[in-house]
Amino acid sequence: MISAILVMALGAIVLGAALGYAAVKFRVEGDPLVEKIDAILPQTQCGQCGFPGCKPYAEAIAKGEAEINQCPPGGEEGIRKLADLLGREVKELSAEHGIEKPKAVAFIDEQICIGCTLCIQACPVDAIIGAAKQMHTIVADQCTGCELCLPPCPVNCISMEPLPESVETWKWKYPVFAIKPATKEVA
Numbered sequence: 001m002i003s004a005i006l007v008m009a010l011g012a013i014v015l016g017a018a019l020g021y022a023a024v025k026f027r028v029e030g031d032p033l034v035e036k037i038d039a040i041l042p043q044t045q046c047g048q049c050g051f052p053g054c055k056p057y058a059e060a061i062a063k064g065e066a067e068i069n070q071c072p073p074g075g076e077e078g079i080r081k082l083a084d085l086l087g088r089e090v091k092e093l094s095a096e097h098g099i100e101k102p103k104a105v106a107f108i109d110e111q112i113c114i115g116c117t118l119c120i121q122a123c124p125v126d127a128i129i130g131a132a133k134q135m136h137t138i139v140a141d142q143c144t145g146c147e148l149c150l151p152p153c154p155v156n157c158i159s160m161e162p163l164p165e166s167v168e169t170w171k172w173k174y175p176v177f178a179i180k181p182a183t184k185e186v187a
Contacts, residue, residue, distance in 0.1 A: 034062045040081045042073040045124035046146030048098050053124070067091065072098040073145065104160040105143040106150075110135045112157035119149040119158060 038058035049070040051057040060066035061082065068082040069091040076093065083090045093100055106127070108119075115133040127143040130136030149158050 031059075031062060034058050036085060037061050037082065040074070040078060040085065041071060042078065042144065043125075044073045044144035044146040046073060046144070046148055048072050048146075050097065061086070067094065069094045070097045072100055073103075075100040102162045104145045104162045105140045106138045106145070106147075107159050107161045108136055108138055109157040109159070110137065112155050114155055114157075116154060118152035118154065122148045122152045124148060 034055075035058075038055050041054040041058060043054050045053040047053070049057045049066070049072075051060060051066070057066060057071065061068060068086065068088060069079050071078055072093060074082075079093065080090055082088070108128075113130075113135050115130060115135060117130070117132050117136075119136060120128045120130060124146065125142055125144055127139045128136050128149060129139060145160065145163075147160060150160070
């Protein structure tokens with residue numbers, strides 16, 4: 001009787017160790033679907049979708065807690081890519097989350113800037129450089145165009161400048177007419 005209990009205990013220990021090893025060896029870092037959704041989002045971290053950043057919005061989409069049409073910076077192209085990835089129907093951009101705008105970067109009028117650092121604190125991607133009581137400037141390559149630096153500026157020295165269309169930023173325009181299915185004509 002004791003030998004049977006020992007054999008069962010030894011078997012449980014061996015199987016537990018094997019399961020523990022497998023859990024460590026084959027662990028998946030994060031949800032792969034969330035990572036794919038997050039890669040499609042524009043990474044502006046602007047919060048216009050109702051979430052504090054792109055990653056939380058991607059997690060909500062993956063869980064089915066948010067729709068795919070809540071990201072104004074991603075626009076129609078982002079909605080189409082998310083619909084293709086998730087096998088959902090393409091929807092228009094949600095009116096409550098804003099309208100699609102052309103891509104833009106912030107520009108600081110350096111003659112007006114008083115160096116208050118409020119815009120630096122508001123920028124989620126650290127695209128503004130400067131020091132207290134010194135002029136600030138925008139690193140255009142890092143600016144995502146989220147417009148979060150506009151409201152805190154007390155002297156309104158920040159404006160959004162649209163990016164000119166170039167070979168790198170040009171996007172194919174989708175057809176604007178409705179595609180109707182072919183009907184069979186009877187002769």
